[in-house]
Amino acid sequence: MMFLLRNIDFMENNMKLLPPKLIMHYKEQKSAVEKSFPFIHCRISSKGLICDGIFTLPKSSTEYEIQLKYEVSKRPKVYVLNPEIEYNQDIHMYKDSSLCLFYPPDNSWKKNSQLFDTIIPWTVEWLVNYEIFKLSGKWVGPYKSH
Numbered sequence: 001m002m003f004l005l006r007n008i009d010f011m012e013n014n015m016k017l018l019p020p021k022l023i024m025h026y027k028e029q030k031s032a033v034e035k036s037f038p039f040i041h042c043r044i045s046s047k048g049l050i051c052d053g054i055f056t057l058p059k060s061s062t063e064y065e066i067q068l069k070y071e072v073s074k075r076p077k078v079y080v081l082n083p084e085i086e087y088n089q090d091i092h093m094y095k096d097s098s099l100c101l102f103y104p105p106d107n108s109w110k111k112n113s114q115l116f117d118t119i120i121p122w123t124v125e126w127l128v129n130y131e132i133f134k135l136s137g138k139w140v141g142p143y144k145s146h
Helices: 002-013 020-036 119-136
Strands: 040-045 048-056 063-070 077-082
Touching: 020 040, 020 048, 048 119, 063 119, 077 119
Parallel strands: none
Antiparallel strands: 040 048, 048 063, 063 077
C-alpha cells in the first residue's frame, strides 16, 4: 500500500507527463506570478499549475489563504481555503466554492492571458468586495447571474 501512495505522489509531481510546450507555458506563468507576488508559491503538476498564497488586505486583520488551480484548457479557479467561505451566490461564487472573477462571455480571460495581471488582481478585488459585503450585507462588486 505504501508503494502505491508513493507512486501516486510521484505521478502528481512528474512534469514529464505534460507536453514540453505546456511545461514551458506553466513555467512562464509560474515565474511571472512568483516574481510579481512573492507571497505566492506555485508548483507544476500533471494537472497544471497550482499556486498558494496568503493575502492580507490593507486595514484588515483577516488573512486569506488562497489556492489557484490553472489548466490551459479550462478557466482558472481560485478558492479561499481559510477562512472557509461557504457557497453563496450573493457574493458571486460558483457552486464548487470557487470565486467568480470574470464573466466568460466577455472574453476578459483568454488562453494567452497572464495570471499575474488578471486572475491575481481580480482575486484581490473580489476579497475587497467580500470585506465590504461582510460589513454591509450587500455585494458591491461586478455581478452577472450564472
